[in-house]
Amino acid sequence: MPETTTPxxxxxxxxxxxxLHGELLRPGDPNYDEARxxxxxxxxxxxxxxxxxxxxxxVIATVTFARERGMLLAIRGxxxxxxxxxxxxxxxxxxxxxxxxxxxxxxxxxxxxEPGATLADLDHETQAFGLATPLGINSTTGVAGLTLGGGxxxxxxxxxxxxxxxxxxDIVTADGKLRHASDDEHPDLFWGIRGGGGNFGVxxxxxxxxxxxxxxxxxxxxxxxGEDAPAVLRHVRDFNEDAPxxxxxxxxxxxxPPLPFLPEPVHGIGVVxxxxxxxxxxxxxxxxxxxxxxxxxxxxDAVGPVPYAAFQQSFDPLLTDGARNYWKSHNFSTxxxxxxxxAVEYAATLPSPLSEIFFGQVGGAMARVPTDAMxxxxxxxxxxxxVHTRWEDPAMDDECIAWSxxxxxxxxxxxxxxxxxxxxxxxxxxxxxxxxENYERLVELKTEYDPTNLFRMNQNLEPVA
Numbered sequence: 001m002p003e004t005t006t007p008x009x010x011x012x013x014x015x016x017x018x019x020l021h022g023e024l025l026r027p028g029d030p031n032y033d034e035a036r037x038x039x040x041x042x043x044x045x046x047x048x049x050x051x052x053x054x055x056x057x058x059v060i061a062t063v064t065f066a067r068e069r070g071m072l073l074a075i076r077g078x079x080x081x082x083x084x085x086x087x088x089x090x091x092x093x094x095x096x097x098x099x100x101x102x103x104x105x106x107x108x109x110x111x112x113x114e115p116g117a118t119l120a121d122l123d124h125e126t127q128a129f130g131l132a133t134p135l136g137i138n139s140t141t142g143v144a145g146l147t148l149g150g151g152x153x154x155x156x157x158x159x160x161x162x163x164x165x166x167x168x169x170d171i172v173t174a175d176g177k178l179r180h181a182s183d184d185e186h187p188d189l190f191w192g193i194r195g196g197g198g199n200f201g202v203x204x205x206x207x208x209x210x211x212x213x214x215x216x217x218x219x220x221x222x223x224x225x226g227e228d229a230p231a232v233l234r235h236v237r238d239f240n241e242d243a244p245x246x247x248x249x250x251x252x253x254x255x256x257p258p259l260p261f262l263p264e265p266v267h268g269i270g271v272v273x274x275x276x277x278x279x280x281x282x283x284x285x286x287x288x289x290x291x292x293x294x295x296x297x298x299x300x301d302a303v304g305p306v307p308y309a310a311f312q313q314s315f316d317p318l319l320t321d322g323a324r325n326y327w328k329s330h331n332f333s334t335x336x337x338x339x340x341x342x343a344v345e346y347a348a349t350l351p352s353p354l355s356e357i358f359f360g361q362v363g364g365a366m367a368r369v370p371t372d373a374m375x376x377x378x379x380x381x382x383x384x385x386x387v388h389t390r391w392e393d394p395a396m397d398d399e400c401i402a403w404s405x406x407x408x409x410x411x412x413x414x415x416x417x418x419x420x421x422x423x424x425x426x427x428x429x430x431x432x433x434x435x436x437e438n439y440e441r442l443v444e445l446k447t448e449y450d451p452t453n454l455f456r457m458n459q460n461l462e463p464v465a
Contacts, residue, residue, distance in 0.1 A: 008069055013049065016065050022054040022098065035095055036087050038076070039140070039321040042397070043084030047074065047093040054098055056170070056178060056204045062094045063202060064176040067454050074457040075202055077115045078142015082327050082425050085198075085457045086145075094202065096144070104129055109210040110167060115144040115203050123309045132213035132308060133165045137360075139313040140321070147206060148198045149422035150376040152384065154219070154277045154311070157364030158245045159211050163194035163376050164369055170205040174450040178204070192445040195376025197421045197434070198458040199442070200449050214308035218285035219277040222292065223262060223299045226270030229253060229344045233359075235295050236274055237335045240382075245364035246280035247288050253347035254356035257318055261302045268353065276303050277311070323354060326389045326401050328408035329423035330415035331381035335359065339414035343385075346410065351403040352391035360384045377436035378418040385411065386423050421459050431459050 017024035025032045026049060035050045048071075051062045066073040072091025079086045079097065087093050100116035106129040113122055120139035126132050134155035136146050151162025159165060168182035171193065179201075181190040192200055224232050236251050243249070252273040256266045276292050278285030282305060293301055306314075332339065343357055350356070363382045371379050378384075389404040391397075421434035435442055439461075446453075447463040456462075 008048075008071070016061070019061055020051060020053075020058050022058045023052040025050040025052065036093065037321075038079035038081070038084060038086050040080075040082055040084055040325045041322045041392075042324045042326070043087060045084065045087045045089045047088055048090050050093045050095055052095045052098055056172070059094065059096075059172045059202050059204055060176050060178065062092065063172050063174065063454070066092045066094075067174060067176065067452070072457070073454055075198060075455070077144035078118050078140065078146075080138070080141045081145050082325060082423065083427055083459075085427075088457055096202070097142075099204070102126075104131065104210070106131065111208045111210055113143055113206045113208065115142070115206070117143045119143060119146070120309075120313060123312050126210055127213075127215060127307075127309045129210075130212055130215055131210035133208040133210050134159050134162050135312070136162075137312070137315055138319045139316055140319070143206065144203055145198070146422065148193065148196065148203070150195050150378075150420065151422075152360065152362055152366065152420075154217075154248050155211070155213065155279055156362055156366050157248050158279045160365040160369065161376065162208075163374055164366065165209045165211075166194055167207040167209055169193055169203050169207065171201040171203050173201040174452065174454040182207075188445060189449060192375050192442055192449075194374035195421070195435075195438070196442055196445070196461070199446055199455055199461045201455060213279060216282070216305045217277065217279060217308045217311060218282050218289065218303065219306050219311045220275070220301075220303035221259075222274045222276065222301045222303060223256065223259075223266075224272045224274070224296060225299060226253070226272060226347065228296055229270075229272040229347065230340060232272050232274060232296060233335065233340045233344070234337070236292070237340070239292055240361050244280075244288060246278055246285070248277045248279070248361050249289075249292055250275045250358060250360050252356055252358040253343060253350075255350065255353045256299075261300050263299070266299055270347065270350075271299070318354075324391050324394065324397065324400075325425075326404050327423050327425045328387040328389075328404050329419040330385045330408065330411050331378050331418040331420065332359075332383040332385065332415055333380055334382055336414050339411060342410050342414070346403075346407045349403070351389060351400045352396065354390040354392070355400070356388050356390075357407075358386050358388065360386070371437060372441075375435070375438050375442055377438045378416070378420070380416060381418065384420050384423075385415075386420075424459055428460065431461065434459050435461070
């Protein structure tokens with residue numbers, strides 16, 4: 001279906017707006033530009049209408065309105081999607097950012113979360129009870145988009161992915177009906193939601209399992225000179241081979257940011273940052289992470305006890321909104337010497353001071369879930385790489401994008417062939433890489449629940465005609 005929209009009479013629009021509990025915005029309205037602005041500064045799209053939903057009835061009304069009039073429909077949760085799928089040109093944007101309530105049940109160790117909530121919102125509520133669920137690494141990210149794509153971060157090796165901890169959802173499907181999906185109700189739909197990237201409807205409530213975490217964890221960065229990167233990355237890889245599930249160690253290649261624990265002469269030089277995290281007893285964590293902390297001659301070691309919620313926000317200053325971003329992604333079952341050397345070679349030519357290459361260690365509990373248990377397929381990955389190209393000057397667009405694509409191609413021979421759907425910047429063309437061996441089953445579900453492809457502003461599964 002082409003990405004166009006059907007003109008709608010002003011009187012019809014006015015009537016639609018009167019039905020809503022939330023706000024209906026059009027170009028020129030006071031809050032319009034704020035509502036259409038999202039995290040990636042490269043995205044500058046102008047919907048014909050924006051609905052700022054305040055509840056399920058607004059979601060149902062908006063989905064029905066878009067379907068009946070053939071309007072292109074975009075769904076915004078936290079607005080962090082790198083490809084900018086939260087906003088469209090000319091069509092209808094459903095903004096869920098005001099629906100962000102969270103209800104924690106500490107006895108059952110579960111949380112009910114609305115789709116506008118961010119990771120910081122959820123961590124704040126759950127940590128009041130010493131609980132958490134696996135989430136991502138930037139606290140301003142929306143819970144909804146993160147979850148629908150899989151979701152991984154510091155707790156993934158111990159407790160699985162975000163989708164592995166999803167107990168149920170309430171979802172408005174393309175026919176405008178509210179359904180409850182779980183392992184017991186609409187289990188096929190629930191299967192597809194967990195990794196299907198928003199192809200099946202608008203989630204109005206997520207129910208997550210929670211786990212005892214914190215309130216303090218042992219975590220922090222160790223920074224080495226970039227010249228040491230080949231040896232450091234090999235050491236991290238070898239350490240991670242036999243590390244327990246409680247341990248997670250990531251590696252980042254970039255220019256040194258002006259972090260308070262780094263001496264000023266280091267700012268701006270090439271570095272490798274090893275980020276260590278232990279989800280368990282502090283004393284045991286000190287013993288487990290000792291080989292990582294004792295290696296080589298680091299510039300700085302800032303590993304120590306830190307509140308879990310604070311650590312979840314520690315990378316936020318490097319990921320503020322408004323900059324221009326373009327990402328590429330690979331999964332790896334291991335980091336071979338050739339893969340490490342290639343990454344180090346390209347790190348020496350990063351196209352901007354804000355760009356970085358990170359290797360996020362996964363595996364552990366995540367790897368013990370069968371590939372066909374839910375839509376998310378990449379259970380063989382030991383590392384997820386993000387080529388995070390980031391800059392501010394629009395004149396650098398071509399250079400930065402070209403560098404990212406070239407590096408992606410150079411790393412392909414060492415990768416599994418799968419990519420993390422939430423790291424895809426392209427509007428189309430990488431769906432098979434994202435959905436892997438579950439692609440065909442996902443297409444069957446898409447054909448059943450969204451036969452007209454109403455929900456196509458995503459890494460799209462095109463229904464069978």
